[in-house]
Amino acid sequence: MDILIRTYKxxxxxxxxxxxxxxxxxxDWxxxxxxxxxQRGVGKTTMMMQRIKAMDPTGEKSFYVSLDNIWFANHSLIELAENMLDRGVSHLYLxxxxxLIGWEQQVKNLYDSYPELHVVFTSSSLLEIDHSIGDLSRRVSMHTLPGLSFREFLMFERYDIPQRLDLSDVLFSHEKIAASISSVIDVLPMFRKYMEKGYYPFYxxxxxxxxYSxxxxxxxxxIEYDIPAVEKKIEYETLIKAKRLVAIVSASLPYIPNMSTLAGLMGSNRSQLLKLFDLLDRAGIIRQLFMSVGGPKALVKPQKILLDNSSLMYALGxxxxxxxxxxxxxxxxSVSHKVGFAKDGDFMVDGRYLFEVGGKGKGFAQIRNIPDSFVVADDIEFGFSNKIPLWLFGFLY
Structure with missing residues (x-):
């Protein structure tokens, strides 16, 4: 226990x-x-420690521990809670x-047995949380932390940045907003740096x-640990196929899956491929796009597949x-909106707004005369009318 306390301090x-x-x-803390x-490395641990520092500067009423510590090989969360309550701790950060084996039941026991104790927990295995949370979902306030937005990246780089924007701000006031930001920040080289490696704060x-390593x-x-943890009967050969699938997507133009061709290339079948797509999507490695943003994704072929973020793409090649x-x-x-596949453009957002994404020369040919349609262009500082710079969408969170 003394080692856990020293590590926390x-x-x-x-x-x-x-x-x-x-x-x-x-x-709501x-x-x-x-x-x-x-995902691993997006800043969950740092955020918990910042909360402790803000609420309890001396740290005496709080306690942080990582549950991969060997102490938990022969001790339970109940033992930890009893020890900490005896020390006057009121907030546990796990x-x-x-x-931790059986984590969901142990956390449930904490909640039910110690109503005076506030508990915050994190997980880097999105699959495990999705698979195991069960009855705990009625008790817990769950949140998802994505990687850095472009706005946060600029703040991380010590720029003085305005508050986050609403989508309506970006769509209908982008000329004024982009001109204001571009007047004080050389946004294009910073955005290129962000795309290459700025999604994860540890860059x-x-x-x-x-x-990248x-x-x-x-x-x-x-692939090797999180997926087998929730798919107990998965075979090693299937995990190799998952790695091959990620490699195929990372090396492609926006990937439009042909199930027959891909099944032959992977030595697999349609149902197995759909299962792999679903697992990799839920794990935060790929992003599937569907014509409809609702419904059981695991049973439907995606119209397009992307890697989750561009930093991951650059890491893989x-x-x-x-x-x-x-x-x-x-x-x-995707942080605050529903993003789907669009037949006439690249993305349909919230079932209403149509977007075509490209370089600075991208025009409106594919979406001309379609209501609520916009061109999103890279390599431009500011746009005009319904042509909006890609970097400005990075201020949505």
């Missing part, structure tokens, strides 16, 4: 409170049970909760090659620029 002393992710101010899920502390390892961890642009746009919009 050291991490609390080292936490940087200069920059807070957007989700920090959106969580007074809720008795809070869950935060997100990192990487999915690493700041690593050389680019090391950063860590992202590749994260993909391997999802030199991406097709068109795919990187579309991946970036989808990552911006």
């Amino acid at each position: 050291r991490r609390l002393a080292d936490v940087n409170t200069r920059f807070h992710r957007f989700l920090f101010s959106e969580i 007074e809720q008795p049970l809070i869950g935060i899920m997100g 990192d990487e909760v999915h690493r 700041k502390s690593m050389k680019t090659d090391d950063y 860590r992202l590749v390892q994260s993909v391997s961890t999802v 030199t991406p097709q620029i068109g795919a990187a642009r579309e991946s970036t746009f989808a990552s911006f919009l």
Whole structure:
């Protein structure tokens, strides 16, 4: 226990409170049970430590621990809670909760047995949370933390940035807003840097090659550990196919899956491919786009597949620029909006707005005369009328 306490105190002393992710101010931290899920490296641990620092500067009423610690090999959360309550702790912060066997039942027991205790937990295995949360879902206030937006990236780079924008601001006031931002920030080179490596906050502390290596390892961890944790009977050969599928998508233009061709290439069948698509999507590796944004995704062929974000694309190789642009746009919009496939353009958002994404020369030929349609162009500082710079959508969160 002394080692756990020393580790906590050291991490609390080292936490940087200069920059807070957007989700920090959106969580109702007074809720008795809070869950935060997100990909590895997006800043969940830092956000918990910042919350402790803001609420309890001395850290005496709070306690943080990562559940992958060997202490939990022969101790339970109940034992931890009893120990901490005896020390006057009222708030527990549990990192990487999915690493604890039977975590959902143990967390439920904490909630039911100690109503005076506030608990916040995180998980980097989106699949495990989705698979196991069960009855706990009625008790927990769940949140998802995505990677950095372009706005947050600029803040991370110490620029003075305005508040986040609503989609209506971007669509109908973009000329004025973009001109104002571009007058004080050289946005295009910064946006290129963001697309290449700015989605995960730890880019700041690593050389680019090391950063990309860590992202590749994260993909391997999802496939080799997270997927088998929820699909107990999955075969090793199927996991190899999942890696091949990610490689195919990462090297493609926005990927339009032909199930017969892909099944032959992968040595698989349609149902197995759909299952892999669904698992990789839920794990935050790929993003499936459907004509309709509702319905049982695991049973329907996606019309288009993208990698989750452009940093991941650059880590896995030199991406097709068109795919990187579309991946970036989808990552911006999907945080607060429903993003679907569009027959006449690239994306249908909230079932209403049609978007065509391209370079600075992209025109309206494919979406001309369609109501509520917009061109989203890369490599332009500001647009005009219904042509909007891609980077400005990075201010939505």
